[in-house]
Structures are given as structure tokens and as C-alpha cells.
Amino acid sequence: MAITKKSVDLTxxxxxxxxxxxxxxxxxxxxxxxxxxxxxxxxxxxxFVVKGLYYEPREGNPPPRLVETASGLINAIGLxxxxxxxxxxxxxxxxxxxxxxxxxNVCGADDDEYAAVVEYLDKQEGIAAYELNxxxxxxxxxxxxxxxxxxxxxxxxxxxxxxSRRPLITKLSPxxxxxxxxxxxxxxxxxxxxxxxxxxxxxxxxxxTRRPKLRNVFGGLSGPAIKPIAxxxxxxxxxxxxxxxxxxxxxxTGADALEFxxxxxxxxxxxxxxxxxxxxxxxxxxxxxxxxEAHGVAxxxxxxxxxxxx
Amino acid sequence: MTIDRNARxxxxxxxxxxFHLAIDAPEIGREARPGQFVMVKVADGPSPLLRRPxxxxxxxxxxxxxxxxVAGLGTEILSRKKPGDPLDLIGPLGKGFTVTNGMKxxxxxxxxxxxxxxxxxxxxRELGARGLQTNIFYGGRRLVDIPLRDKFxxxxxxxxxxxxxxxxxxxxxxxxxxxxxxxxxxPDVLYACGPEAMMKVLASLAAKHRVPAEFSLESVMxxxxxxxxGCVHRIKNExxxxxxxxxxxxxxxxxxxxLWP
Numbered sequence: 266m267a268i269t270k271k272s273v274d275l276t277x278x279x280x281x282x283x284x285x286x287x288x289x290x291x292x293x294x295x296x297x298x299x300x301x302x303x304x305x306x307x308x309x310x311x312x313f314v315v316k317g318l319y320y321e322p323r324e325g326n327p328p329p330r331l332v333e334t335a336s337g338l339i340n341a342i343g344l345x346x347x348x349x350x351x352x353x354x355x356x357x358x359x360x361x362x363x364x365x366x367x368x369x370n371v372c373g374a375d376d377d378e379y380a381a382v383v384e385y386l387d388k389q390e391g392i393a394a395y396e397l398n399x400x401x402x403x404x405x406x407x408x409x410x411x412x413x414x415x416x417x418x419x420x421x422x423x424x425x426x427x428x429s430r431r432p433l434i435t436k437l438s439p440x441x442x443x444x445x446x447x448x449x450x451x452x453x454x455x456x457x458x459x460x461x462x463x464x465x466x467x468x469x470x471x472x473x474t475r476r477p478k479l480r481n482v483f484g485g486l487s488g489p490a491i492k493p494i495a496x497x498x499x500x501x502x503x504x505x506x507x508x509x510x511x512x513x514x515x516x517x518t519g520a521d522a523l524e525f526x527x528x529x530x531x532x533x534x535x536x537x538x539x540x541x542x543x544x545x546x547x548x549x550x551x552x553x554x555x556x557x558e559a560h561g562v563a564x565x566x567x568x569x570x571x572x573x574x575x
Numbered sequence: 576m577t578i579d580r581n582a583r584x585x586x587x588x589x590x591x592x593x594f595h596l597a598i599d600a601p602e603i604g605r606e607a608r609p610g611q612f613v614m615v616k617v618a619d620g621p622s623p624l625l626r627r628p629x630x631x632x633x634x635x636x637x638x639x640x641x642x643x644x645v646a647g648l649g650t651e652i653l654s655r656k657k658p659g660d661p662l663d664l665i666g667p668l669g670k671g672f673t674v675t676n677g678m679k680x681x682x683x684x685x686x687x688x689x690x691x692x693x694x695x696x697x698x699x700r701e702l703g704a705r706g707l708q709t710n711i712f713y714g715g716r717r718l719v720d721i722p723l724r725d726k727f728x729x730x731x732x733x734x735x736x737x738x739x740x741x742x743x744x745x746x747x748x749x750x751x752x753x754x755x756x757x758x759x760x761x762p763d764v765l766y767a768c769g770p771e772a773m774m775k776v777l778a779s780l781a782a783k784h785r786v787p788a789e790f791s792l793e794s795v796m797x798x799x800x801x802x803x804x805g806c807v808h809r810i811k812n813e814x815x816x817x818x819x820x821x822x823x824x825x826x827x828x829x830x831x832x833x834l835w836p
Contacts, residue, residue, distance in 0.1 A: 293803075294802060300800055300823075304576075304800075322814075324817055324818055325818055328818075330805045330807065331795055333624055333625050335622060338624060338625065345804050345818060489621040490621075517621070539802060540625065540798035540802060540803050541626060
């Protein structure tokens with residue numbers, strides 16, 4: 266006798282954007298998407314966020330750029346990238362035919378550059394939303410990034426929201442004293458959603474040579490090592506803002522992703538795991554579906570924010 | 576390129592810290608070209624987190640062979656695998672050495688330094704099958720660092736060996752031995768894999784003798800598939816001298832395009 270598989274409704278509505286399921290591939294870990302076509306069906310994802318784009322091509326940091334640490338990875342790539350023009354001409358036409366949400370991570374060395382990127386991309390078709398990367402070092406503020414203070418976050422989000430014709434997701438840095446304060450500043454400035462967390466500022470050193478293992482000295486820590494801190498921050502933010510929250514940080518499995526949903530995230534991004542298993546995002550979707558089936562959950566959105574705090 | 580989660584270790588042997596693995600992985604084996612690599616998952620779970628890039632030492636219809644030196648946690652774990660153990664591989668990845676049918680009757684110098692001999696075996700076999708004359712150079716610091724001598728011999732591939740301490744073969748650096756041979760015979764092409772310092776010297780030797788050369792570069796890699804941008808090297812491109820991904824555009828590059836540090 267054939268067993269009919271009860272189907273779970275995985276659709277996720279961010280208000281400004283409907284996704285096939287709540288799993289997005291995170292910026293900086295998924296290239297421009299096409300790199301992953303040999304390994305998974307991009308149309309089975311909720312969507313993906315392409316590598317951060319500055320206006321001009323960017324050369325990034327000298328190597329070594331990566332170091333593995335306990336259950337984690339520190340990177341100092343330096344946002345090497347092809348710039349908006351090459352992206353729009355060479356990459357976007359190939360992404361446009363995909364039935365999946367393509368989100369572009371927007372970078373800038375100052376507020377004007379962020380605006381210029383959005384202005385250029387606004388003229389292109391095939392982009393579902395922008396993810397504002399407010400963790401870029403700002404050349405006019407001694408290399409400090411806008412994400413570090415509520416004021417600079419507010420100003421940048423307000424300006425880009427006004428300049429853009431598309432929905433705006435603001436991606437927060439966890440390297441702050443009060444993540445909630447920054448999230449509220451972004452919300453007040455009109456962001457359509459908040460994504461968190463970016464990587465944690467970190468370093469590793471070689472005891473024998475007494476040198477940092479990264480040429481850049483510092484880098485951003487990602488991977489399972491950061492998951493508990495990321496989960497705490499997502500929970501804190503989701504319980505204090507009204508806009509949808511996209512949670513990320515060390516997600517390796519469907520269970521990890523579901524924990525972020527329970528903590529209040531409407532959707533998740535998966536990052537470092539894409540390096541290890543290029544088909545991981547699709548596996549995570551399937552694992553979420555199986556868990557829902559096993560727990561009698563008809564629609565994954567029913568899980569969002571269901572945390573029970575004693 | 577495929578993800579083969581059903582690969583299986585058939586045979587493992589070692590000489591000191593050097594390990595040779597024969598792996599059943601038919602799909603990757605059939606597709607692999609000399610100079611390509613695989614990303615090997617060394618453990619389930621988060622430690623160590625990343626796959627390890629390893630050069631394909633040989634390949635055929637049943638699978639691939641790997642040859643590496645234990646250099647850290649990842650290779651150490653891999654060295655403790657037993658025959659029958661499952662392995663999870665992605666490959667074959669990257670662009671290998673340029674080998675074409677038009678090269679029949681030509682002469683190639685192939686140079687492997689230490690663990691850098693790994694892809695040279697596969698390459699030497701392929702060149703032999705295509706009717707090239709080959710001079711294979713195999714250098715190491717000590718005798719224990721050139722353990723694959725018998726393997727080449729059994730395959731009927733003649734070797735020119737060197738040890739830095741003079742315990743076997745030519746006494747001195749392999750680059751000196753290559754220099755001496757270049758003075759006698761000019762090959763049509765030179766291929767090499769090994770420490771960057773060795774390849775840098777070979778690149779200038781090849782340039783001096785006007786021999787086209789290709790080098791296989793090594794790097795820590797986050798993903799092996801062009802997604803993380805972690806494994807870059809300075810390479811001359813049409814657009815300038817940018818940081819170029821070794822995994823995607825390499826690991827093998829023409830000598831004249833590589834900017835050595």
C-alpha cells in the first residue's frame with residue numbers, strides 16, 4: 266500500500282517577499298549562486314544572497330585569508346568582488362531565469378557608495394531585495410563600520426531606504442554592546458527586515474612563529490562555534506522589533522535552523538556549511554520538512570516565535 | 576564534479592609520515608585529469624570543520640589514489656582510516672596540467688618536490704600514454720622524503736632523484752639537478768608541483784631556457800569550489816594582476832602568469 270506523504274507548507278512570507286521555504290544561502294558563502302549549480306537545484310532554496318557588492322571591483326585582502334579554528338572558521342577575504350557593472354552584465358542575466366529569490370548584499374566604503382550601488386542596481390531586473398551590509402569599514406570614519414552605533418545605522422538605513430525601489434533587509438554586526446539598540450535604530454529608519462548575525466571579530470595566532478594566522482590579523486568567525494551566541498542575539502532582537510527577522514550563525518542542520526525559527530526568526534540564512542557540503546541548503550530544507558511532518562506541524566510558519574520561556 | 580558520499584577506502588599504506596590511499600570512487604576516477612584535486616571530508620561533525628584539498632595521485636575506472644604527508648589535524652585523522660571505511664569526496668576539482676594529443680613525440684620535464692610528487696605520478700603516466708618522452712625529477716630533503724621511488728619503477732617510469740642531504744641520488748636541491756639537465760637537454764614543456772620556493776626557482780629556470788612551464792599551486796582552501804575566495808594567489812590576468820582563486824582557475828597555472836611572492 267502506498268503511503269501518502271503528508272506535505273508540509275514551507276512557504277514563508279516576509280511581508281515584502283514570499284519565499285518557497287525559509288532557507289536562504291548567506292552572502293559571502295554562496296558566491297554569485299552559479300558556483301553551486303553543479304551541486305544543488307537553486308530553485309529548491311528559499312533564495313540566496315549573493316556575495317557583497319561594492320560599486321567598483323574590489324581586490325580584497327592578501328592571503329592567508331582563512332584559518333580554521335575549533336568548530337569554526339575565521340575569514341578575512343576583504344570583500345573581494347566584481348562590482349555592480351560586471352555583476353549586472355555577466356551574472357544577473359543568468360540568475361534572472363531562476364525561479365528563486367535573488368537578494369543582493371550591498372556594500373560601501375562610505376554612505377555615498379552604498380547609495381550608488383543601490384541606484385545602479387535599481388535599474389536592473391531580477392533582484393528580489395537588497396541586504397544592506399552595514400559591517401563594511403567606512404573610509405570616512407577611521408575604518409569603523411556603520412553597524413557599530415545606532416546613529417550611523419539609522420542614518421545609513423534611512424538614506425538607502427529612501428534611495429531604493431526595493432525592499433531592504435539590514436544585516437547587523439554582532440560586534441556591538443547592545444544588538445537590540447542597533448536593531449531598533451534600523452527599524453526606526455524604515456528597514457523592511459533585519460538579518461543577523463554577521464561574523465564575530467576574531468583572531469588566531471601561531472604560537473611557534475608568534476604571528477597572527479591571518480595576514481589581516483583580524484577576521485570574522487563563523488560556523489557552529491558561534492551558534493549559541495547568534496541564537497541569543499536573534500531571540501533578543503526578534504522579541505523587541507516588529508519587522509521580520511532573518512536569523513543566522515552556525516546553522517549546520519534542519520534542527521539548527523528550526524531553533525532559530527522557534528527563537529523568533531521568520532527565515533534563516535545558512536553560510537559556512539555551504540563550504541563543507543555544497544548541497545547543504547537543500548538538505549536543510551528537507552530536514553525542516555521531515556521535522557515538521559514528525560511533529561504534526563502543517564506549516565513551518567507555525568513554528569516561528571514559539572519559544573516557551575518557562 | 577560530483578559529491579561522492581559512497582566512496583570507500585580500499586587500501587592504505589605509509590612510509591613514515593607519507594600516506595598512500597587507494598579509494599573506490601568510480602565516478603570521480605573516470606572524470607579525473609592530472610593536476611586536479613578532491614576535497615576530502617576528514618570527520619563527521621564540526622571538528623575539524625572544513626574539508627581538506629588533496630591532489631589526485633592517480634585515477635582510473637575504479638577510483639582514485641591520494642598521496643599526502645601528515646601536516647596537521649586533518650591529514651592526521653585521514654591517516655588513521657582503515658580499509659573499508661567510508662569517505663566523502665567532492666571532485667574532481669580545478670583545472671589540471673595541459674596535456675594534448677598534439678604533444679606526441681615531445682619531451683616533458685616533470686618535477687615533484689616532497690609531497691608535491693602526488694600529481695606528478697598521474698601526469699607522468701598520462702604523458703607516457705600519449706607518447707611523450709619524460710624526465711621525471713623527484714626531490715626531497717632526505718631519503719625518507721622520496722618514498723615513491725619503487726612505485727615509479729614498477730610502472731616503468733624512470734626517475735632522477737635528489738636529496739638535499741645527499742643520502743640518495745643527486746646530492747643537493749632538485750632545482751640544481753633540473754638546472755644541470757636543462758643545460759644538456761631542452762624539453763618542450765616543464766611541469767612542477769612542490770614547495771613554492773622550488774617552483775619559483777624552476778619558473779625562472781624555465782623562463783631562462785625558454786621552456787613553457789606549468790605549476791600546481793597549493794593553498795589552504797575553505798570550499799574548493801570557488802565560493803569562499805580564501806585560496807588566492809597573485810596571477811596575471813587580462814584585467815590586471817589580481818588575487819585569483821587557486822581552486823577555480825587553478826591549481827595549475829602557466830609559469831608566466833604566476834607572480835611569486
